[in-house]
Amino acid sequence: MIDLLSRLVRDAIVAATEAGELTLVEIPEPHLERPRDPSHGDWATNVAMQLAKPARMAPRQIAEIIAERMSGHADIAAVEIAGPGFINIRLSAAALQRVLRDVREQGADYGRVDIGKGRRVQIEFVSANPVGPMHVGHGRWAALGDSMARVLEHAGFETQREFYVNDAGVQMNTFAKSVAARYMEINGVEVEFAQDWYQGAYIREIAQEIMDAEGPKWVEADPEARESYFKEQAYAQVLDHLKRVLHGMGVDFDVWYSERELHEPGADGLSPIESSIATLREAGYIFEQDGATWFRTTDFDDDKDRVLKKADGSYTYFAADIAYHKNKFDRGFDRVIDIWGADHHGYVKRMEAAVAALGHPGKLDLVIGQLVNLFRDGEAVRMSKRTGEMVTFEDLLDEVGEDAARYFFLRRSTDQPLDFDIGLAKEQSAENPVFYVQYAHARICSILRKAAGIDTADESVEIASMATALIPDDAPLHLLETEAELSLMRKLAEFGEVVEVAADQLLMHKLTRYAEDLAATFHQFYTQCRVYDPENLDLTSARLYAVDATRQVLANVLGLVGVSAPERM
RNA sequence: GCGCCGUUAGCUCAGCUGGAUAGAGUAUCUGACUACGAAUCAGAAGGUCGCAGGUUCGAAUCCUGCACGGCGCACCA
Numbered sequence: 001m002i003d004l005l006s007r008l009v010r011d012a013i014v015a016a017t018e019a020g021e022l023t024l025v026e027i028p029e030p031h032l033e034r035p036r037d038p039s040h041g042d043w044a045t046n047v048a049m050q051l052a053k054p055a056r057m058a059p060r061q062i063a064e065i066i067a068e069r070m071s072g073h074a075d076i077a078a079v080e081i082a083g084p085g086f087i088n089i090r091l092s093a094a095a096l097q098r099v100l101r102d103v104r105e106q107g108a109d110y111g112r113v114d115i116g117k118g119r120r121v122q123i124e125f126v127s128a129n130p131v132g133p134m135h136v137g138h139g140r141w142a143a144l145g146d147s148m149a150r151v152l153e154h155a156g157f158e159t160q161r162e163f164y165v166n167d168a169g170v171q172m173n174t175f176a177k178s179v180a181a182r183y184m185e186i187n188g189v190e191v192e193f194a195q196d197w198y199q200g201a202y203i204r205e206i207a208q209e210i211m212d213a214e215g216p217k218w219v220e221a222d223p224e225a226r227e228s229y230f231k232e233q234a235y236a237q238v239l240d241h242l243k244r245v246l247h248g249m250g251v252d253f254d255v256w257y258s259e260r261e262l263h264e265p266g267a268d269g270l271s272p273i274e275s276s277i278a279t280l281r282e283a284g285y286i287f288e289q290d291g292a293t294w295f296r297t298t299d300f301d302d303d304k305d306r307v308l309k310k311a312d313g314s315y316t317y318f319a320a321d322i323a324y325h326k327n328k329f330d331r332g333f334d335r336v337i338d339i340w341g342a343d344h345h346g347y348v349k350r351m352e353a354a355v356a357a358l359g360h361p362g363k364l365d366l367v368i369g370q371l372v373n374l375f376r377d378g379e380a381v382r383m384s385k386r387t388g389e390m391v392t393f394e395d396l397l398d399e400v401g402e403d404a405a406r407y408f409f410l411r412r413s414t415d416q417p418l419d420f421d422i423g424l425a426k427e428q429s430a431e432n433p434v435f436y437v438q439y440a441h442a443r444i445c446s447i448l449r450k451a452a453g454i455d456t457a458d459e460s461v462e463i464a465s466m467a468t469a470l471i472p473d474d475a476p477l478h479l480l481e482t483e484a485e486l487s488l489m490r491k492l493a494e495f496g497e498v499v500e501v502a503a504d505q506l507l508m509h510k511l512t513r514y515a516e517d518l519a520a521t522f523h524q525f526y527t528q529c530r531v532y533d534p535e536n537l538d539l540t541s542a543r544l545y546a547v548d549a550t551r552q553v554l555a556n557v558l559g560l561v562g563v564s565a566p567e568r569m
Numbered sequence: 570g571c572g573c574c575g576u577u578a579g580c581u582c583a584g585c586u587g588g589a590u591a592g593a594g595u596a597u598c599u600g601a602c603u604a605c606g607a608a609u610c611a612g613a614a615g616g617u618c619g620c621a622g623g624u625u626c627g628a629a630u631c632c633u634g635c636a637c638g639g640c641g642c643a644c645c646a
Binding site: 033034035052084169170294307309311317341347412416417443446451497513524533568 | 571572573574575581582583584585586588589590591592593594601604605606608609610611626627639640641642643644645646
């Protein structure tokens, strides 16, 4: 719709210029926006104000000329000039009614846009270290990244979800030592447990599982052999936990990328890390100093240069991450998105430097999400990974459920810290927005069942096909003309723009906001318009048509959020 | 000390690349179910957009400075 209007405005300007009514060298791309105030119409443009200077005419006079040439189109009910020179456009009822036909025709595909044009984008998110259970912040990234993938797919991108597993660092050794020590304790052997090892109770649980499976035979084993065996066992358990929890909330990764691959020599004898450093060296960004190998990130606006290879010969985490990102681009992605917690934001500059130095400037989007603070009954829940005092994400899911968790995580803009109130998320009341939206969907299904004479308890009926059979294709939609009906259709028409903005700017909270808007608009419509009326079957079928379209769009937006659209609650 | 993010109604937050009288939800008060789901709807009240300058036809939005809060600032990951 916006494209159509934009073209109409532009055509009007071109025509007026050709007719000599306007004197312009260049025709601008008109900017259309939705006025805040509904009395200003469905769309507005300030193009007349922008043209005032180049055309050397008063904005209102230009607006008159454009408006004159726009009116008369079947999709436009009115074109008005307002204020200093705004052109307010009101869509005709016919244009809005056509939206309903689009929804019915396109179904689950309604709202698709094509800003991606088939480009391949990879989204890397969560990427929790495999040394402990997922925490609540990881849950937020999981919800965010997965919805982002869904939205980008809806916007014409080919997407891939990837989890980077940091399974190669010293932390893995610390992790192994911690588990081994607990194992020894279980077997009554006194061991020293270092301050900086993992303190969490889950370490003991992992040790216990190994104990249960294999008995005490590792007590007498060579400490190194024990550690390396325990490392792999514990790692496997944690990875399994991560996959299980993520799958439980509907998040499935296409690729689990192991950092270890980056340290393995390839066909040319060089590991990916070594060869990516070689690439940077050829490009002239590498130097040696104090026995270490450095990457001159200050060439790219970083505060200081960064070490890639330490004096002791080992590589930094950053070196591995450079190799990893080189690998991503080598795999042919046109665009790469990383979602990081705010505690890693200090890392942004150097990563951007690396991607630019590798020859892919501008292809990396770093989304920095603020952290999650858990509250229970107004009290902050204190957590520390080090001391092991924590509510895991799995605990939270068990308590509030996947729908509430995912919905709450997406409700705030990502650069806003999230205060997550466990009590509120659990509450099944109007205070809880996820129920508000789901209720609208369930209510619609109930109306449809009612109109079709189907008992609410009958779960054998598939709503969508039932509705298609119930509501005729040629329902007299021209009967839909009250304000409540028009508002509903306007809101449905907005969905594509929401997808476009969410995809373009990676703003997932637009989805939940729209979902709540649409639900509210529907509830208002419902209050004012009786849908099922045996005395007026024409109007009934037209309204059922609108109601079913609303059901479809609610299902679509909830699908992007990753939350279920229940048919009864 | 430096950097990033934030500061908007009592509370939690929107405000789309500068636009018209700054919006929702919630809390408070008042109304609406003997017809489709009241987990709903309608109305009232609630603001110095942290502070001070600047840019221009026009600023919550852009620039500068300051204040407050969160998070970072390793040859850790």
